[in-house]
Amino acid sequence: MKTMSNVIKKVIPMLDRILIKRFEVKTTTAGGILLPEESVPKEMQGVVVAVGPGARNPAGAGHLAIGVKEGDRVLLPKYGGTKVDMDDKSEYLLFREGDILAKLE
Amino acid sequence: MKTMSNVIKKVIPMLDRILIKRFEVKTTTAGGILLPEESVPKEMQGVVVAVGPGARNPAGAGHLAIGVKEGDRVLLPKYGGTKVDMDDKSEYLLFREGDILAKLE
Amino acid sequence: MKTMSNVIKKVIPMLDRILIKRFEVKTTTAGGILLPEESVPKEMQGVVVAVGPGARNPAGAGHLAIGVKEGDRVLLPKYGGTKVDMDDKSEYLLFREGDILAKLE
Amino acid sequence: MKTMSNVIKKVIPMLDRILIKRFEVKTTTAGGILLPEESVPKEMQGVVVAVGPGARNPAGAGHLAIGVKEGDRVLLPKYGGTKVDMDDKSEYLLFREGDILAKLE
Amino acid sequence: MKTMSNVIKKVIPMLDRILIKRFEVKTTTAGGILLPEESVPKEMQGVVVAVGPGARNPAGAGHLAIGVKEGDRVLLPKYGGTKVDMDDKSEYLLFREGDILAKLE
Amino acid sequence: MKTMSNVIKKVIPMLDRILIKRFEVKTTTAGGILLPEESVPKEMQGVVVAVGPGARNPAGAGHLAIGVKEGDRVLLPKYGGTKVDMDDKSEYLLFREGDILAKLE
Amino acid sequence: MKTMSNVIKKVIPMLDRILIKRFEVKTTTAGGILLPEESVPKEMQGVVVAVGPGARNPAGAGHLAIGVKEGDRVLLPKYGGTKVDMDDKSEYLLFREGDILAKLE
Numbered sequence: 001m002k003t004m005s006n007v008i009k010k011v012i013p014m015l016d017r018i019l020i021k022r023f024e025v026k027t028t029t030a031g032g033i034l035l036p037e038e039s040v041p042k043e044m045q046g047v048v049v050a051v052g053p054g055a056r057n058p059a060g061a062g063h064l065a066i067g068v069k070e071g072d073r074v075l076l077p078k079y080g081g082t083k084v085d086m087d088d089k090s091e092y093l094l095f096r097e098g099d100i101l102a103k104l105e
Numbered sequence: 106m107k108t109m110s111n112v113i114k115k116v117i118p119m120l121d122r123i124l125i126k127r128f129e130v131k132t133t134t135a136g137g138i139l140l141p142e143e144s145v146p147k148e149m150q151g152v153v154v155a156v157g158p159g160a161r162n163p164a165g166a167g168h169l170a171i172g173v174k175e176g177d178r179v180l181l182p183k184y185g186g187t188k189v190d191m192d193d194k195s196e197y198l199l200f201r202e203g204d205i206l207a208k209l210e
Numbered sequence: 211m212k213t214m215s216n217v218i219k220k221v222i223p224m225l226d227r228i229l230i231k232r233f234e235v236k237t238t239t240a241g242g243i244l245l246p247e248e249s250v251p252k253e254m255q256g257v258v259v260a261v262g263p264g265a266r267n268p269a270g271a272g273h274l275a276i277g278v279k280e281g282d283r284v285l286l287p288k289y290g291g292t293k294v295d296m297d298d299k300s301e302y303l304l305f306r307e308g309d310i311l312a313k314l315e
Numbered sequence: 316m317k318t319m320s321n322v323i324k325k326v327i328p329m330l331d332r333i334l335i336k337r338f339e340v341k342t343t344t345a346g347g348i349l350l351p352e353e354s355v356p357k358e359m360q361g362v363v364v365a366v367g368p369g370a371r372n373p374a375g376a377g378h379l380a381i382g383v384k385e386g387d388r389v390l391l392p393k394y395g396g397t398k399v400d401m402d403d404k405s406e407y408l409l410f411r412e413g414d415i416l417a418k419l420e
Numbered sequence: 421m422k423t424m425s426n427v428i429k430k431v432i433p434m435l436d437r438i439l440i441k442r443f444e445v446k447t448t449t450a451g452g453i454l455l456p457e458e459s460v461p462k463e464m465q466g467v468v469v470a471v472g473p474g475a476r477n478p479a480g481a482g483h484l485a486i487g488v489k490e491g492d493r494v495l496l497p498k499y500g501g502t503k504v505d506m507d508d509k510s511e512y513l514l515f516r517e518g519d520i521l522a523k524l525e
Numbered sequence: 526m527k528t529m530s531n532v533i534k535k536v537i538p539m540l541d542r543i544l545i546k547r548f549e550v551k552t553t554t555a556g557g558i559l560l561p562e563e564s565v566p567k568e569m570q571g572v573v574v575a576v577g578p579g580a581r582n583p584a585g586a587g588h589l590a591i592g593v594k595e596g597d598r599v600l601l602p603k604y605g606g607t608k609v610d611m612d613d614k615s616e617y618l619l620f621r622e623g624d625i626l627a628k629l630e
Numbered sequence: 631m632k633t634m635s636n637v638i639k640k641v642i643p644m645l646d647r648i649l650i651k652r653f654e655v656k657t658t659t660a661g662g663i664l665l666p667e668e669s670v671p672k673e674m675q676g677v678v679v680a681v682g683p684g685a686r687n688p689a690g691a692g693h694l695a696i697g698v699k700e701g702d703r704v705l706l707p708k709y710g711g712t713k714v715d716m717d718d719k720s721e722y723l724l725f726r727e728g729d730i731l732a733k734l735e
Contacts, residue, residue, distance in 0.1 A: 210220040
């Protein structure tokens with residue numbers, strides 16, 4: 001039986017799935033002191049890490065390009081998504097494009 | 106790990122989602138005294154702050170233009186929508202176009 | 211924060227929604243005496259006040275014209291519709307075209 | 316507020332709805348004596364009083380002609396339909412075309 | 421009020437409905453003695469008595485020809501179908517084409 | 526009333542249905558002794574006995590050819606299918622094409 | 631009655647199903663000692679063993695090519711899939727393409 005390492009280097013989402021890295025909200029003073037956050041959004045936010053090729057075209061040919069790209073900051077629904085373990089300590093989640101609420105700027 | 110500010114400057118809704126700012130209904134006399142409201146609508150009202158590119162065209166190409174635009178006053182269903190934290194104290198909600206009941210004039 | 215009046219002057223329904231003003235059924239004698247109603251319909255009736263542009267064409271382009279117009283008297287289902295507050299004391303409801311049962315003449 | 320009579324003269328069903336007048340099954344001898352019915356169908360029967368323009372064509376244009384016409388005797392499902400009050404004492408029901416089981420001859 | 425006979429002479433099923441006459445399985449010896457059945461199928465069987473014009477073509481035009489015809493012996497699901505009273509003592513049922521399991525020979 | 530034999534000679538499945546004969550897994554030594562099975566699959570297996578013409582083409586014309594043929598050995602889901610009595614003692618089941626998991630070789 | 635061996639040599643998934651061999655995650659030192667795993671992903675992982683021809687094209691003709699191929703390492707949902715017994719001791723599962731979360735590299 002083939003043995004594989006458990007470390008995932010790269011995740012290529014299937015179809016219209018999008019890999020999101022939840023980012024931690026920190027409020028730091030110039031001197032580097034961590035302040036308590038006052039206005040943490042109730043929804044989750046994250047950064048797009050990888051996008052799939054898109055959902056299948058309902059007309060039957062090819063895929064529908066996904067509306068976010070790597071690096072986009074996005075607003076996520078409170079519930080949903082599938083957790084994925086990656087190398088670092090961040091939290092990674094797979095969402096379908098249709099579940100992502102908005103891009104944030 | 107990258108640190109980001111928690112303050113959202115701009116929200117660009119995905120697909121057929123629409124960002125709504127709920128407005129407060131006030132009844133003020135000429136002299137500026139707040140009167141108790143007598144006829145508060147049972148449904149929520151709001152102002153369109155941002156609209157997405159529209160739902161995907163079922164024929165597979167492009168998006169379907171959304172029927173409201175920034176600044177439109179709209180009638181919202183009593184339940185539904187996703188709250189989004191923004192800079193000011195107003196209440197912001199994301200709705201899908203199909204859930205918005207009507208434009209108000 | 212912008213303050214708006216709570217009085218809705220005009221409602222422009224979204225998509226295939228239709229604004230209905232429920233009418234009161236009265237039975238009056240020639241002399242103007244109100245008689246008890248004997249045959250009040252079990253379903254709600256109403257008059258079309260405003261219609262939306264119509265549901266989206268499933269073929270992807272434009273809207274599907276709605277089968278009722280302002281002033282039509284319609285038969286409504288017992289349950290459903292969304293109440294909307296307007297200037298007068300009448301009861302206003304938003305229905306989707308597909309929920310309206312029939313035109314009455 | 317406009318006052319309308321409660322008497323419905325004509326019902327024009329919306330889309331694929333059909334107005335049915337349930338008929339009473341009577342077994343009468345030549346001499347006019349009512350006999351007990353022996354073979355009352357378990358399903359409701361009725362006569363088509365009015366038909367709508369038909370469901371919307373899924374291809375997006377026009378309506379799909381309805382397969383019954385005024386005067387057709389039809390077999391109805393045991394449950395379903397929406398009652399409508401009309402002038403006479405008969406029972407009137409609105410059904411969607413797809414719910415009508417069969418034409419009877 | 422028009423009075424109609426309760427006897428149904430002919431049933432013309434709507435759309436993709438099919439009128440089935442359940443047949444009784446009998447095992448009879450040459451001498452006409454009824455033997456207990458040993459291998460009664462668990463599913464209902466029947467004979468097609470009448471077929472509708474077929475379901476609507478999803479492309480929007482016309483109907484889809486039904487895959488059974490009058491006289492075909494068919495295998496029916498254990499549950500489902502709508503009973504219809506006819507002249508004789510047999511049991512009649514209306515099924516949709518998609519619910520019929522197979523033709524039997 | 527017509528009397529029919531209860532013995533089904535041939536089953537012609539409707540649409541995308543497939544008639545499957547479950548096969549018995551036996552482990553026999555050269556000398557013909559039955560050994561206890563050690564690795565019986567958890568899913569049912571069977572042999573295709575008859576296939577229908579295929580599901581209707583969603584584009585509205587004709588049928589979609591079924592991906593298995595008579596004699597194919599198939600993997601079946603644990604639950605589902607409709608039992609059909611046939612001449613021999615084997616167990617026969619009707620499945621829809623989409624419920625069959627895989628062909629086995 | 632035909633007797634068949636219970637050993638499945640090859641599984642050819644139907645339509646958009648994919649046969650997955652779950653792989654065991656092992657952490658071994660150079661000297662071959664098995665170490666306890668510290669970061670086992672919460673989702674199942676596996677290797678694609680066989681893919682079906684793809685789901686039917688919604689436009690009605692042919693199949694939609696599947697986005698993974700034999701040998702691809704994939705991320706699987708925690709629940710779902712159908713177990714299949716094969717020759718070796720590994721765990722095999724059938725998934726539909728749409729249920730596979732991502733390819734892993």
